[in-house]
Amino acid sequence: MSADLNREDIAALLAKLGSADDAEVLSTARELNRQVKAAGVTWDALLAADTDRDDDTPSYKGSADDETVLVAPDADHGALSEADKAEARTLIDVIGAKPVSDTTRDELADYAADLLENRMEQMDLRYLRALKKRLDA
Numbered sequence: 725m726s727a728d729l730n731r732e733d734i735a736a737l738l739a740k741l742g743s744a745d746d747a748e749v750l751s752t753a754r755e756l757n758r759q760v761k762a763a764g765v766t767w768d769a770l771l772a773a774d775t776d777r778d779d780d781t782p783s784y785k786g787s788a789d790d791e792t793v794l795v796a797p798d799a800d801h802g803a804l805s806e807a808d809k810a811e812a813r814t815l816i817d818v819i820g821a822k823p824v825s826d827t828t829r830d831e832l833a834d835y836a837a838d839l840l841e842n843r844m845e846q847m848d849l850r851y852l853r854a855l856k857k858r859l860d861a
Contacts, residue, residue, distance in 0.1 A: 816835055
């Protein structure tokens with residue numbers, strides 16, 4: 725089950741990343757990452773500009789008077805169809821053939837393992853699509 729991200733809490737944590745105290749920065753970065761993962765969203769989806777959004781990406785709800793919350797759509801956690809799995813395999817191969825960082829290569833290996841073990845979800849596939857789009861730009 726995904727949790728909601730409180731925009732004000734995330735903004736406060738992001739402000740702490742400018743601290744001169746390295747231990748505080750590291751602790752804050754880990755807390756941010758923990759909250760994003762717990763919410764079931766990717767950093768890519770969280771940071772996407774409105775013009776890059778589609779109906780499946782998380783959206784802000786609330787008003788100036790209400791607490792603003794980032795909500796992860798339930799569709800993020802859906803199982804992949806056979807066609808989706810084939811697309812994910814292709815994306816992993818295509819992205820892996822590009823000049824990408826070692827970190828990205830490690831992520832691709834993790835995605836490939838998740839795919840083999842049927843742990844990959846729709847949000848993972850959307851991330852791979854977005855990554856390929858950025859790399860092709």
